[in-house]
Amino acid sequence: MRIQAAESIRTEDACVHSNLADRPAPTKTAETGVPDGAGANVAAAAPMLSGAEITIQALIDEGVEYVFGYPGGAVLHIYDALFQRGDAIKHVLVRHEQGATHAADGYARATGKCGVCLVTSGPGATNAVTGIATAHLDSIPMVVITGQVPTPVIGSDAFQEVDTVGITRPCVKHNFLVKRLEDLALTIRKAFFIAQSGRPGPVVVDIPKDVTDPNIKVPYVYPRDLSIRSYNPAKRGHLGQIRKAVEAMLDAKRPIFYTGGGAILDDAAAPLTELVRALGFPITSTLMGLGAYPMTDKQFVGMLGMHGTYEANMAMHETDCLIAIGARFDDRVTGKIEHFCPHAEIIHVDVDPSSISKNVKVQVPIVGPVGSVVTDMLGVLRESGGRPDQTALAAWWKQIDEWRSIDCMRYDRSSPMIKPQFAVETLYKVTDGDLFLTSDVGQHQMFAAQFYPFDKPRRWINSGGLGTMGFGLPAAMGVQLGHPDAQVACISGEASILMCIQEMATCKQYSLPIKVVLLNNGYMGMVRQWQEFFYESRYAHSYVDALPDFVALAQSFGHVGMRVEKPDQLEAAMREAFAMKDRFVFLDVIVDPSENVYPMICAGKGHHEMELPPTMSERELA
Amino acid sequence: MRHIISMLVENESGALSRIAGLFSARGYNIESLTVAATDEPSLSRMTLVTRGNDDIVEQIKKQLNKLIDVVKLQDLSEGEHIEREMMLIKLKAAGPDREELKRLTEIFRAKIIDVTEASYIVELTGASRKLDAFIEAAPEGLITEVVRSGPTGILRGAKGLTL
Numbered sequence: 001m002r003i004q005a006a007e008s009i010r011t012e013d014a015c016v017h018s019n020l021a022d023r024p025a026p027t028k029t030a031e032t033g034v035p036d037g038a039g040a041n042v043a044a045a046a047p048m049l050s051g052a053e054i055t056i057q058a059l060i061d062e063g064v065e066y067v068f069g070y071p072g073g074a075v076l077h078i079y080d081a082l083f084q085r086g087d088a089i090k091h092v093l094v095r096h097e098q099g100a101t102h103a104a105d106g107y108a109r110a111t112g113k114c115g116v117c118l119v120t121s122g123p124g125a126t127n128a129v130t131g132i133a134t135a136h137l138d139s140i141p142m143v144v145i146t147g148q149v150p151t152p153v154i155g156s157d158a159f160q161e162v163d164t165v166g167i168t169r170p171c172v173k174h175n176f177l178v179k180r181l182e183d184l185a186l187t188i189r190k191a192f193f194i195a196q197s198g199r200p201g202p203v204v205v206d207i208p209k210d211v212t213d214p215n216i217k218v219p220y221v222y223p224r225d226l227s228i229r230s231y232n233p234a235k236r237g238h239l240g241q242i243r244k245a246v247e248a249m250l251d252a253k254r255p256i257f258y259t260g261g262g263a264i265l266d267d268a269a270a271p272l273t274e275l276v277r278a279l280g281f282p283i284t285s286t287l288m289g290l291g292a293y294p295m296t297d298k299q300f301v302g303m304l305g306m307h308g309t310y311e312a313n314m315a316m317h318e319t320d321c322l323i324a325i326g327a328r329f330d331d332r333v334t335g336k337i338e339h340f341c342p343h344a345e346i347i348h349v350d351v352d353p354s355s356i357s358k359n360v361k362v363q364v365p366i367v368g369p370v371g372s373v374v375t376d377m378l379g380v381l382r383e384s385g386g387r388p389d390q391t392a393l394a395a396w397w398k399q400i401d402e403w404r405s406i407d408c409m410r411y412d413r414s415s416p417m418i419k420p421q422f423a424v425e426t427l428y429k430v431t432d433g434d435l436f437l438t439s440d441v442g443q444h445q446m447f448a449a450q451f452y453p454f455d456k457p458r459r460w461i462n463s464g465g466l467g468t469m470g471f472g473l474p475a476a477m478g479v480q481l482g483h484p485d486a487q488v489a490c491i492s493g494e495a496s497i498l499m500c501i502q503e504m505a506t507c508k509q510y511s512l513p514i515k516v517v518l519l520n521n522g523y524m525g526m527v528r529q530w531q532e533f534f535y536e537s538r539y540a541h542s543y544v545d546a547l548p549d550f551v552a553l554a555q556s557f558g559h560v561g562m563r564v565e566k567p568d569q570l571e572a573a574m575r576e577a578f579a580m581k582d583r584f585v586f587l588d589v590i591v592d593p594s595e596n597v598y599p600m601i602c603a604g605k606g607h608h609e610m611e612l613p614p615t616m617s618e619r620e621l622a
Numbered sequence: 623m624r625h626i627i628s629m630l631v632e633n634e635s636g637a638l639s640r641i642a643g644l645f646s647a648r649g650y651n652i653e654s655l656t657v658a659a660t661d662e663p664s665l666s667r668m669t670l671v672t673r674g675n676d677d678i679v680e681q682i683k684k685q686l687n688k689l690i691d692v693v694k695l696q697d698l699s700e701g702e703h704i705e706r707e708m709m710l711i712k713l714k715a716a717g718p719d720r721e722e723l724k725r726l727t728e729i730f731r732a733k734i735i736d737v738t739e740a741s742y743i744v745e746l747t748g749a750s751r752k753l754d755a756f757i758e759a760a761p762e763g764l765i766t767e768v769v770r771s772g773p774t775g776i777l778r779g780a781k782g783l784t785l
Contacts, residue, residue: 177635
């Protein structure tokens with residue numbers, strides 16, 4: 001299909017040339033080097049570049065290290081320009097455009113830099129949509145360059161034409177269709193600025209093929225300073241509100257911090273940790289916020305929400321002062337809204353004003369970057385010299401410790417089968433807690449969040465908002481490229497992994513020593529769990545009857561494959577896998593197919609109505 | 623409650639669909655939307671009528687403001703404002719109905735702008751309620767066609783919605 005593209009576009013190019021030649025502004029100045037029109041002074045100093053060259057040069061000027069992409073007809077000029085720049089920018093050839101977006105996304109999450117993708121028009125762009133939406137829901141900075149059919153044929157249902165800007169509009173922070181070569185450099189600059197500032201997100205830049213014509217050149221100046229009159233994200237929180245928030249914290253008897261992905265995106269881990277420790281308050285986190293505060297610290301009470309800990313959810317229910325930082329009160333976190341934090345005054349810090357009072361009404365809203373607001377809170381706290389009510393706080397901790405003692409994440413450790421929880425605990429042990437862990441979506445994702453305590457931010461990489469199966473493996477590629485010397489693993493299930501399995505070829509091509517830890521239970525585990533709980537165990541299409549031999553599959557891609565079936569062999573196998581520092585290892589771990597994720601807040605229930613794991617005797621009865 | 627939201631928007635292709643798309647994607651009501659150029663060529667003025675409780679309207683305004691293309695936004699319903707909508711209405715006008723319709727047109731200070739043996743076209747400008755009232759008052763069965771522009775509006779006083 002993509003080879004055909006080149007054929008059909010050749011004829012289109014001919015008409016594009018004549019069309020552009022009619023225009024007065026950009027001229028074919030390859031020979032003369034001097035453009036007509038205004039700005040001769042600037043132009044004299046500025047190099048003359050084609051649209052394709054501008055695209056690549058702009059990425060270089062943005063400091064882009066990696067572009068994740070897949071060539072095709074509409075981006076051939078850009079790929080040619082990329083080829084001619086040699087090693088100035090590294091291109092990673094994925095095996096499917098979804099892989100490109102997830103890899104760029106994983107790179108962005110793990111490094112804090114902007115992820116970049118380059119894909120062709122039509123199916124290239126539609127394949128990228130899942131990854132764009134994934135990044136959008138988790139607010140990940142990403143610039144996706146999509147090729148488009150030449151401007152004269154836009155709207156004619158041309159070969160490999162889709163309305164990319166239209167299709168992606170609801171799942172991007174912003175998008176652009178560049179119709180004029182003169183606008184290209186500025187548009188790319190804007191895309192990077194928008195993607196990375198305020199509440200980050202993906203930005204699509206759709207570039208028609210004629211705009212990248214190698215024969216049409218304009219002076220290139222990359223705009224360093226940029227202001228967009230309609231876009232001014234908050235730079236600081238309102239000091240009056242911050243004072244009010246600190247007062248509320250000092251007055252609280254049963255306070256709790258609730259932090260989300262925003263704390264990680266804004267690199268607020270250090271001031272957040274300092275503030276939480278200075279106050280001595282308990283802290284819980286959403287799935288997206290894990291690692292912003294050290295999870296092994298005693299003030300951390302575990303994740304909250306649907307599969308959060310009993311102590312975190314009970315504390316949410318009983319708190320009188322909720323300090324929400326970079327979190328968005330998602331339905332998986334709040335449970336039934338009517339039961340959410342019934343006794344609390346709520347402080348909410350978020351850079352996006354539309355996040356505030358969207359799902360839950362808050363009393364002290366603070367719009368601003370999380371890092372700067374938390375730093376200002378620390379400053380105000382120190383200035384005031386105030387201390388929280390220590391007696392009340394001691395009583396609060398006593399209560400929390402009682403909830404903790406219930407041991408809500410207990411599981412059967414004597415099972416002859418490998419329990420998925422045990423597999424995650426073993427992974428933690430083998431990697432000494434020093435790991436970048438990406439995840440797919442389902443039970444394994446929850447088990448990883450529950451049983452692998454991350455002490456640093458940007459270590460836990462998962463699709464929390466969109467819940468995209470297939471995310472884990474390509475995301476791990478981006479993480480590994482961003483941190484070439486770090487241990488990177490992808491925890492997955494046998495259903496999720498197959499959704500982007502083709503990326504094992506990319507891992508081979510770029511020698512990425514990722515370790516895949518597959519919790520293989522033969523089912524779409526989370527679907528099976530819901531069917532067991534809510535559909536009287538009617539397992540409609542959640543069992544995959546024909547699985548590949550994953551060991552042989554990994555080997556066929558040129559990797560190492562291993563299978564483990566017994567708990568007592570697991571640690572040794574994992575050690576062996578992680579000892580292969582320069583190899584991609586696929587570890588197929590056969591786990592108990594009937595294990596469920598506990599504790600759980602069922603749909604329509606509040607934080608105080610958790611289902612706890614069955615006791616030993618209950619399990620025996622079952 | 624009904625709100626009239628007035629916006630300055632970048633005069634770029636796609637701005638309109640971003641705004642319309644926001645309402646459909648988030649399930650907000652949109653009663654009418656008018657858009658046209660302003661004296662500043664790079665800006666369009668958009669007037670949007672929506673309904674919802676205070677929380678929903680607050681969210682609508684925040685979501686609109688979040689769009690990169692929206693430069694400035696004002697909820698006209700929050701202050702003293704003037705609202706105008708134009709209607710062109712085609713009426714069957716034959717026999718005794720002609721006189722009746724002429725009287726109605728006078729009462730509403732509307733204008734008959736097209737006449738045939740069997741029809742009138744009436745032009746009427748005012749707040750949307752006034753237009754509703756005219757439609758109510760028109761004798762039953764005589765309305766052939768109603769064309770309404772949707773309301774536009776402006777705040778009273780010296781201050782304007784400018785950059």
